[in-house]
Amino acid sequence: MFGLAKNTSPPRRDYASCSGCGLCLLVCPVWRRSRDIGLTPLGRAKALQHGAVAADIAASIQSCTLCAACEPACPEDIGLVAMTLDLRRELNQPATVQSLRARMEEQAARPLAPRPASSAVLLPGQVLRERPATLARVAALLGGAGTMPIADDDGSDIALALEAGVEIPAQRLERFLQPLRGLKNIAVADGLLLRQLRQWLPRSKIVSLGEALSCLPAVRRALRADDLYVIEPRAYHADYQRLVRHYDTLCSATGCIVNLDLQRIAIPAAARSLPQRLGLEAAVGTMDDSVQARWILQGRKITRIVVENIEDVAAFEQVNYCPVVHLADLADDRTS
Ligand code: SF4
Ligand code: SF4
Numbered sequence: 001m002f003g004l005a006k007n008t009s010p011p012r013r014d015y016a017s018c019s020g021c022g023l024c025l026l027v028c029p030v031w032r033r034s035r036d037i038g039l040t041p042l043g044r045a046k047a048l049q050h051g052a053v054a055a056d057i058a059a060s061i062q063s064c065t066l067c068a069a070c071e072p073a074c075p076e077d078i079g080l081v082a083m084t085l086d087l088r089r090e091l092n093q094p095a096t097v098q099s100l101r102a103r104m105e106e107q108a109a110r111p112l113a114p115r116p117a118s119s120a121v122l123l124p125g126q127v128l129r130e131r132p133a134t135l136a137r138v139a140a141l142l143g144g145a146g147t148m149p150i151a152d153d154d155g156s157d158i159a160l161a162l163e164a165g166v167e168i169p170a171q172r173l174e175r176f177l178q179p180l181r182g183l184k185n186i187a188v189a190d191g192l193l194l195r196q197l198r199q200w201l202p203r204s205k206i207v208s209l210g211e212a213l214s215c216l217p218a219v220r221r222a223l224r225a226d227d228l229y230v231i232e233p234r235a236y237h238a239d240y241q242r243l244v245r246h247y248d249t250l251c252s253a254t255g256c257i258v259n260l261d262l263q264r265i266a267i268p269a270a271a272r273s274l275p276q277r278l279g280l281e282a283a284v285g286t287m288d289d290s291v292q293a294r295w296i297l298q299g300r301k302i303t304r305i306v307v308e309n310i311e312d313v314a315a316f317e318q319v320n321y322c323p324v325v326h327l328a329d330l331a332d333d334r335t336s
Contacts, residue, residue, distance in 0.1 A: 013079070020042060023075060028069065039060045055091065061087045067237070067268040069237060119183055120184060123154040123189065124150060126156040128310055134326055142212055183201075184204060191238055194206060209232075209308065209327075215246075216331070226304065228304070229251075229258045230296070232312075270314065313325075
């Protein structure tokens with residue numbers, strides 16, 4: 001069985017090192033929406049320092065969206081995402097574990113599709129698959145003269161298992177990785193899956209959908225100085241020391257502004273808790289995305305919002321500020 005792959009970077013500190021400075025609150029979308037300190041890294045750290053166990057802070061552990069924005073903000077260098085995942089594993093909620101295991105076993109039993117002739121593949125994830133027109137446009141843009149093949153098995157169930165801290169059966173992982181081995185380029189929509197794929201397939205070049213699309217000349221030509229370009233935080237924070245240069249170059253070349261704060265941390269727009277991702281809870285009430293979207297828009301003079309993550313479209317449309325488009329719709333610039 002496999003959980004998260006071993007991280008090769010130096011070990012980060014744990015919750016015992018939390019000083020209570022509160023800097024993580026500045027970037028945490030759950031804090032922005034709920035104003036509940038118990039649902040933040042600070043709240044979890046202080047509870048654990050005072051003897052709480054995972055079951056005592058279950059709601060907090062489940063509410064984290066794993067956007068990773070708190071990690072670069074934390075002066076104590078605490079591995080906040082890995083620690084949330086460890087706590088989710090400790091929670092070990094039988095209904096979640098059972099339903100995800102059943103999903104993975106079903107996938108593992110499916111026959112393998114023929115391997116595409118191309119050396120590149122797109123792993124779109126469940127949300128993009130539900131929007132076939134946008135998905136087709138992404139594949140066409142990334143394919144250059146042709147169309148980038150879309151993986152028959154894009155590991156959506158594995159992405160959910162990673163998110164829930166549920167172990168991945170070896171047979172399921174092997175079925176997922178086998179067609180990907182030896183590919184030169186893999187574009188991935190899910191930032192959490194991207195983190196793991198880089199460790200599972202170190203010889204492939206694995207990039208986020210946002211990075212892949214924002215490198216395309218047709219997309220860059222369509223970006224304008226009065227655009228707000230919304231970076232997907234999970235993939236960005238998985239590799240932010242490299243990607244900050246990519247987005248700096250994008251801003252200088254196009255004049256657009258991005259959802260990076262003064263510390264160049266990508267601020268999330270839409271955010272889904274684990275129960276929401278599992279379809280057990282609607283995105284309503286204290287987790288209303290419009291609160292976060294309004295905060296990102298505050299004080300900006302823009303006429304269009306361009307998002308990397310298709311889930312952010314709905315978050316910004318709730319605010320009804322200006323047109324919202326996905327990167328893939330930019331190349332034909334239907335909103336000019
Ligand atoms: S990963 Fe995101 S949602 Fe979770 S605690 Fe950090 S900033 Fe908040
Ligand atoms: S930023 Fe780090 S040290 Fe400061 S309160 Fe948050 S988790 Fe604790």
